[in-house]
Structures are given as structure tokens and as C-alpha cells.
Amino acid sequence: MGGLEAPRSQYRQVADLLRDGIEHGEYPPGSPLPSEPDLATRFGVSRVTINRAVQLLRGEGLVRVLRGRGTVVRSIPAIRRNSNRRYQRAAREEGGGRGAFDFEIRRLGLTPRTEIVQLDAVQPPTAAAAVLGLEDGEPALIRKRQLFASDEPVLLAASYLPWTIAEQAGVTTIDTGPGGTYSRLAEIGLGPVRFSEDVRARIPTSEEESFFGLSEAQQVFEIVHISWLADGRAVEYRLDTLPMFQWIMHFEWNAEGEQ
Amino acid sequence: MGGLEAPRSQYRQVADLLRDGIEHGEYPPGSPLPSEPDLATRFGVSRVTINRAVQLLRGEGLVRVLRGRGTVVRSIPAIRRNSNRRYQRAAREEGGGRGAFDFEIRRLGLTPRTEIVQLDAVQPPTAAAAVLGLEDGEPALIRKRQLFASDEPVLLAASYLPWTIAEQAGVTTIDTGPGGTYSRLAEIGLGPVRFSEDVRARIPTSEEESFFGLSEAQQVFEIVHISWLADGRAVEYRLDTLPMFQWIMHFEWNAEGEQ
């Protein structure tokens, strides 16, 4: 046995102890945990039990496990995603950054970075096509981005716009100018007036798993963001994927009526 | 080995097969999965491997595991939580129910049920006291509820109101009347005009674990809901806890300005 008691399973007790160690500074952010054989000897349990405990911490986002190298304590604090503020012009343009993401990250003293991994005319997924009112065969602009906070991957975003609108607004290039896509849309009279978001949790795709360094037991937030025009049409369909432990989502709205 | 191939681990392949079986009707909602020894023989793997696969499905909310009895396929579909609609008077009063929760559940053809487990004057948690502007020692009304959809536990809610306001509004009793607490608050001129919600994922408390039937690896949504008055004061601090797989959260808001 080795000192660990019965009512709570050993791997959960080990996880509790390691969690305490992380929160109390014994294992500071960025530092490695002892190796699993080490911990097994230290706690007097088998390595399988240690591994299971570490999987729990991994699921909580407390550690990042690097196969062949070791396990390190994560260092990026939770990022507050202000859904309302994100889509106000002031927030998009402030600080010279290209959007509210930059602001959210810099506020934490971290360095934001955005990589565009795809910028193309494509056949949109059926869900996106339906929302955007695209006929069969009508193309859409896809803008797929990877976003980082101090080199930690924190967000995957895939945005779809009707190609004709994207071309007219001049947002088919990498740099969409000050204020980004929304400001260009506003300039041609197609600025969205209302937004909706659907948030759910799901298991990551294998692409997301490797990008975020997730285990298969961890889940991600999936946010379906839709930008609406005054006449009820949608101009943008966007799919955001976020590691759950990395974000706090903030929403605000007024009480009655249709706002 | 037994027919399962290398690049993807066996327990994940087993999970994939079981997931397919559930989605394709081989194991319909409410039906039991074969026992773990059975599945071990069937797939030609050890029972530990089967157990691990089932834990994955459990984490996704596809099955409910009952120790000593077996594993059954869950039957409650994802519930759409419309944060905006929830706090409109029409939604609160419609259908004769006592709130938007009833509506959301009935829409799915399920039977809503609410149990009040605590209704008291208490010292609020520090976070709640700070938001509500309560001095040290000032009491708050706590209204703690368990909510069910066709007897499946789907939501835990703990709401805090300043006691003096709660008494004045007449909401210190179990039945708060048509439209609920918000309608009573409105009647004394303290109807909230704005709401905010902070959504994050965290591991469940042991209370939540047993109430929702979660494993330790599953997480829950925690929603901090605050109801604001026109003068910037808060009248309500509420903590909602939801099993992640059970809900889709919907938000809507207008584009510019302070709305």
C-alpha cells in the first residue's frame, strides 16, 4: 500500500497531492514533474497508477505531457474571452493589433501570434452553406487561423464568407487592414448588426488533438459564431475551437425585448 | 492482438466501435451495453482495455455507468440553453411553467422537474458578497435547486439575493408566483436590466459527481450569472453547474455601443 488510504482511490490521491504541489509552488509553471518511475517509488505505487493520476491533471490542463521528454507544468493562465467586446469597433482597432484577440492576450502580459493556415475559395460545409444562404456550388472564402499566446496554441478559427461578398469587401487577402474583416464589411454597407454564438463541448478531432497537445479524454469548446445583417441574412459563419481549460467566456446582454 | 490494428490504440478502436454501435441503433437509448467480460471476449482484448474504452464514452456523455449493475446508453438529448430568452418575461411566464427551464425541457418532449434543496438566510460566499455589495455579516437569501429532465439530473443552481431585497420582493418562499423572482423584483422597481454570464469548465465537486453520475475525468460547465440594475448594482448572483455533454449554450447580442 504505502501510506495511501482506502476510501479514495490511490490514483486520485496521487493526483490530489500533485495538484497541491503545483498550486503551492513546489512545481512552478514551466518546471518538469519528476518522471513516472520516480513518482512511483516516491509514493509507493505502481507506475500505471502514477500514469493514471497524471492523465487526470492533463485533463484539467494543469500539465502538458511530452512523450519521450517528460511532463511539465503549464504556464498560460485562463484567457477571458469577452464575446461582446470582441465585436466592437474600438476593441478591434485598439492597440494597433488586428483584433480583440491581441488585446485579450496582451492584457495577460503574453505575446499574441496569429498564423493563417488557409485562405481560399472552397465549397463550404453544409452547415455553413445553409446559414449563409449559399446555393449548391456557390463558393465561400475560408480563412483558417491558428492563434497562439506566447507560443502556446490556444485557438483554432475557421471563418466562412460568401465569396462574392468577400471579394467586394476586399478581404480575400491576408491583411484585411485596420479593424479587420468587420470594418471592411461595414464600409460596403454589409456590417453585421447582431451576433449569435452556440457553445458546446465535444471531443477533439485528431488535428485538434495534436495542435493543442490534448489527450483523447480531454474535450474542447466549439463555438459556432454567426454574424447577422439587419435584414436577417448571415454574412459570416465561423467555427472556433478552444481547449476548455484555457478559456473563460464572458457574455453580456440587456433584459427585455429584442434589444 | 485479435484483429485490432496498431496505429490507433486498441481501447480507442473499441470506443470507436461502441460509439458507432450506439449511433447506429445497435445499442439504442436506455439499453445496456454487454458486460465488460463479454466485450473483452468479443473483441479479443483484456477487460482493462474494455474498461478504458467505456471510460471514454462516459466522458463524452454517451453512456451512464452503474457500478454493480452495468452500463446503459444515455437517452437525454442535448438541451439548448438560450441565455437571452431565459430572462425575457414572456419566456419566464409561458406555458404556465415557473421559468424558461420548463420551456427548454418540454420543447424536447421531456418532463421538467425542479426540487428546492435549500431556501435560507445564509452568509454568502465571498465572491457573491462582493458582487452584491454586501457588508461583512449581511445575510443573503440562498435558493438552491436541483433540476431534472425526465428524472435525469441536468442542472444545479444556487442563487443569492441580498436578504433585505428578497424579503421586500416576497421571494423568500418556495413559490415565487408567476414569472418567478424576476417578476417580483420588477414589481418593487428592482427589475434587472442587464445580465452577464461567465462560463468556464472545471472538475466537479464530489457532490456534483454523485448527483450527475459523473466520472472524475469528466468536467462540468460553471456559469456565474449576475443580474444588474440600471444603477450598476447587482441584485442576484447565481452559480449554475451543468454536465458538459448535456447542454448547448446559445447567446445573442447586438453589434456596437453599450446596447
Added chain:
DNA sequence: TCTTATTTGTTCGTATGTATT
């Protein structure tokens, strides 16, 4: 109530595979 069979939960020792240094 007690007993027994069934079912899931946990743990170990051992072994092998894969990734990194």
C-alpha cells in the same frame, strides 16, 4: 438477513511500443 453471483472499479507486476535525447 445472509449468501452468492454478477458487474464495474482499482491496482499490481510485467512486457512491449513509441518518441526524444
Added chain:
DNA sequence: GAATACATACGAACAAATAAG
């Protein structure tokens, strides 16, 4: 290639919860 570190898998065993008698 060798050493180190994490990932997966098996067989075996026991614990804990449940159900049937």
C-alpha cells in the same frame, strides 16, 4: 545505438456495489 520517458496492453487479483435467491 543506448538511455530515458511516456503509452498501451495483458493476466491476475481483490474491492465495492448491486441483484437474486
